[in-house]
Amino acid sequence: MSKVVVAFRHVEYEDLGVWEPVFRDAGYEIRYFEAGLGGIESMDVVSPDILVILGGPIGVHDSHMFPFIPKEIEHIRERIAVGRPTLGSCLGSQFIAAALGANVYKAPQKEMGYRKLKLTGEGLMSPIRHFADLPVLEWHTDMSDVPVGARLLASSDICATQGFALGNHVLAVQFHPEAVYPGLERWIISGFQDLNEYGIDVVRFREQAKTLASRLTAASQAMLSEWLERLERGAIVFPYAPQTLSRTASQFL
Secondary structure (H helix, E strand, C coil): CCEEEEEEECCCCCCCHHHHHHHHHCCEEEEEEECCCCCCCCCCCCCCCEEEECCCCCCHHHCCCCCHHHHHHHHHHHHHHCCCCEEEECHHHHHHHHHCCCCEEEEEEEEEEEECCEECCCHHHCHHHHHCCCCEEEEEEEEECCCCCCEEEEECCCCCCCEEEECCCEEEECCCCCCCCCCHHHHHHHCHHHHHHCCCCHHHHHHHHHHHHHHHHHHHHHHHHHHHHHHHHCCCCCCCCHHHCCCCHHHCC
16 A cells, blocks of 8 residues: 555645655655645544645734634644644644634734845754745744744744744744745736735746756755655654644634
């Protein structure tokens, strides 16, 4: 039987992007779960070999408008509690943080465009080390604190929590490693108004995305490959303490 990765997708254009070939080459069957279209209550979230939570233009505190959000966060918590590999980007990182009891809130300002990360010492030991000195794609309004028991891997001038790890099975990044040009063109079209409001010149943004595409693809795929390799050989980099999962999703929504 093939291994399975399930990706929670919140909007169609925010998919696994350049991660897809890495998963397939590693022998994973990819299945998307379309959030908000029903079935989340009854799904088996523990069985998939890997769960990836992707981005989207909603937030942790929008549960009064999107009833699936509390259940999705609770599923993430259940999965992490039994040590199942879980990966999140942007909104996915915020959902993981919320599932672990950390605060999620508005950033001091919206963070958009390409910015360099500030990696911690532990970040330089982690799979996101491949992004050292390389501008990454930021496109978010919310941010989170580092969950209790997790290790901070990176920050930026605007967002103090750009990446964290819990144990060896949870990796969360606030930026978007998976989104690289030309697939990013769908984001540019969908987010045209956002880019304009933030004062980003779309033509220059696209050219920057093209210029960085090959380096970002290599770094993103190297990051994921390293994380998968560590999972396969059971390498323990950061100790995992299950007692850190002391709150349920309903307590912080």
